[in-house]
Amino acid sequence: MADKIEAVFAGVDVGASRTKVAILDAGKNLIGHAVRKSGTDFTETAEICLASSLEMAGVSKEDIANCISTGYGRKNVPYSHDTKTEIGCHAKGCYHYFPMSMTVIDIGGQDNKVIKLDEHGRRVSFKMNRKCAAGTGAFLEEMAARLDIPLEEMDGLARKSENIVELGSYCTVFSGTEVLEKIRQGKKVPDIMKGLFLSVIKRVLEMDSLTERVVMTGGVVAHNPYLVNMVREITESEVLVPEYPQLTGAVGAALFAMETKG
Amino acid sequence: MSEEKKTTRKQIAAAKTLKKVMADHFYEMDNAVKTGSRKIAWCTSVGPAELLRGMGFLVYYPENHGAMLGATRMSTELIPFTNAIGYSPDICSYLTCDVGSYLQKKTPLTMAYNIESVPRPDVLVFNTNQCRDVQDWFAWYSRELDVPLVGVHTHRDIGDIREYQIKDIASQIEDLVPKLEEVTGEKFDMDRFKEAVGYSRRTSELWRACLEEAAAVPSPWTFFDATIHMAPAVVGRGTKEANDYYELLLPELKQRVKDGTAAVEGEKHRLYWEGMPVWGKLRPLSEQFYSLKACVVASTYCNSWIFDQLDPAEPFESMAVAYTELFIVRDEPYKEQYITDCYNKFKFDGIVFHDAKTCPNNSNNRYGMPERLSEKLGVPVLTINGDLCDLRCYSEEQAKTNIEAFIEQLEEG
Missing domain, CATH: 3.30.420.40 (ATPase, nucleotide binding domain)
Known part of the structure; x- marks a missing residue:
């Protein structure tokens, strides 16, 4: 039985x-x-x-x-x-995997969250992005369409970048125009791609200050793990990721x- | 899962009288325009209303009209007409919806009181203490209607108040007298002016007392109630009618406190609202807080119509003091201390900042104040993005999630 x-x-x-x-x-x-x-x-x-x-x-x-x-x-x-x-x-999910005080960065399809937890897993504060797609999955989806790149190829392309192309604006529409301008200038797609990743990271990092330990979650992180490497490099901090972000x-x-x- | 339960709150009985007070306010002006019996002054919300009343004007407040356009959700469809004539969607949405209302010949007064249009002004009187936008707003009407425009230019970012500031504002108010006499064709009457200042002072005392009843646990009313019941304190300043209304409301609130009547049944959380109301979403916000057993007990906004510095013995000077001690024109340390004092009085356990896209002067979250206050008071803070009248700037779903998450955070302790 x-x-x-x-x-x-x-x-x-x-x-x-x-x-x-x-x-x-x-x-x-x-x-x-x-x-x-x-x-x-x-x-x-x-x-x-x-x-x-x-x-x-x-x-x-x-x-x-x-x-x-x-x-x-x-x-x-x-x-x-x-x-x-x-x-x-x-x-709750992050504290389950990493029972310690932390800053959670969640990058979702339509919004971002920065949540600070104390050592007991209690929320100390949280912030969500304003009414703007900047720094979200929607931003990357829009840019992928502009560049005519399948979403699943973005991560691999960004990793190939040798000379990042930085983008100045945070508005999705303005960024789209800027990307077209970079293409016209003959910039390489991997370099633009990495610039777009950096743009996402900048939008998130300007939402709140970070504590010592950072945990990243969300679909954008799951499908673009190179973003996590970039955050580690930029913040020079420990960035943890659950098994299934x-x-x-x-x-x-x-x-x-x-x-x-x- | 079902949406939040509908509220079954005990209504405030004085609300019936409030409706009549407001109707009379608009009918009186409508009648005066039709018969030519009284002159009409348009005045900014914290403009020199006592002087205008004292000189015999009926006083109309475009900002009140803006709030009505917002509350009826007419504003969002009217704003674009003003944007189209060159006024940015980033400036005051009271201005843009009100001018849009004029351009489109649509007003909530028609639906509410069967009044065709807002009363035509004989003079436009501003005080820039709210913002520079009020001056630009009235200037538009001055050009459009060929009506004289006069006003008071405030000091701003004031820490300790200096004598020169009071003298300056007092003399600016006094300088209005001859210009206003030209409009009325009558000589200024000091006794009548002092009487209006006296009424305004009494209204302020009563309004403060009403707001302070919310210090009781549980609170007998909420910020959302107060945004409605503040109307006579806004439009009836300097009149006996406003006094009479709060003489009626105050005992009712006291009785509710005595009876333990809670505005939010099972009140578990007490919050402070910093910033403008989201006029078109008062009901859903009120219901959401109610369903979460959270009572918004106090606000900077409703407190902003307390002018108990007014003194009939020194009318010009005391008006200058009242308009210079105003929260909106003060520096950051003053504002933080003000909210700290409110914290000590109302014992709230969280602060909600409303970042109103088109109202920077009433969005105090933009220079780090939430973080500083959270640390100083040891209470969590939340900022929601929205606007007073332009619902294109408001994501209801995101605001609801933020508020729900904030209450979850409070419950985690």
Whole structure:
């Protein structure tokens, strides 16, 4: 007879760009996860992501003891029992992986967050970007389209840069014009690409001061790890990254689910 | 998950009288314009209203009209018409929505009171203590309507107040008299002026007392209530009607305190609001804070209509003192001490700064004040980006997430 499956805890992060689901077992191990474009029907996407995560974990919906949703679409998840903000969930997720005081930098599809945690994992302060795409995944997506480069090639191109081309403006539209100007001047695409990465980093670093230890999360970091190398170099500080940076919010939500279930 | 629960708050009974006070204010001016019975002065929100009342004017406040345009969410569609004639979307959205309202011949007064348009001015009187924009705003109307424009130019970034500043402002106010006499065709009457100053002083005392009732735990009312009930203190300065209104409101608030009536049921968090209201989002913001059991108990904004330095015995000088001690014209150390004093009085456990895109003078988050106050008072701070009237500058979803996360942070202790 098969062993009885222990209860699991689900975290659902419906972001502006991607939906992420994390399933944790009672030992806080990540046993199932999924990422999918949020699209226009958040509820359906959350259902599909949950189904794949459960399959990966080898459990069923009935095994979920508690579920918390987060992200812009957190109210669109009918099977969730409660909601938490993505700020809270990213903080929770990061502290789970790195139980120490830190500054969390999350670079998402539509917003950035800088969250400061004390040594107990409590939030000391947080800041989100203003109503502006500068420094977010949306900025890089727009620039990739301008350069006619698939998103997945950006990281590799930036790594090839030998002579970075710095961009002066932070407005996405102005940056687009500046990129065209650089192309006209004959600048190399890898050098422009690295300049775009630097632009993202500058936007984030001007949001708040950093503490000694930095943890970076989010889809942009997950798909462009070279950004992390650049942050290490610029800040000359220790920069940590969880195993699945894009899932940090979902993991945090699942941890909240576990806590609230007692 | 469902959206925030709808509120079931106990309404403030005086609100019915408030509606009548405001209706009478606008009907009186509308009637005066139609019959020519009284002269109309347009005045900036903290302009020399007592002098104007004392000289027999009915006083109309375009900033109040701007707030109404914002609250009715007419502003966002009217602002672009003013942008199109050369006024930047980055300048005061009261100005741009009000001028847009004039250009498009649309006013919330029509819906509220069946009044076709705002009262035509006989004179435009500004005080730059709010900002330079008020002068440019009135100058536009002065050119458009061929109406005289007069005003007071304030001192700014004031630390300790110096005698020369008071003398200067007092003489600027006094210098308005002959210009205003030309408009009224009547001789200035000192007794009538002193009477208006006396009314204004009493209104201020009562308004302060009303606001201070929010020091009670739980608070009997919120910042969002006060933004509505402050209207007579704004438009009725120097009149008996404003006094009468607060004579009615104050006992009701006191009774609520006595009865333990909470504006926010189960009040768990007390907050301070620094900056302008987001006029078009008062209700959703109020409901969100309510659902999170957070009461915004005090604000710089509502406190800005307390002028209890006014003294009928020295009307010009005391007006100069009142308008020079004003928060908005003071330096950063003064402002920080002011909010610290409010902290000691109202015992709030967090501060929300509203960075209003088009109102730099009322956006005190821009020079590091949130960080300094957070460290000094040991309370967390939050800045939300928005605007007083231009909802194109406001991301409701982002503001809601920020507020929710802020309350989560407070609950983590």
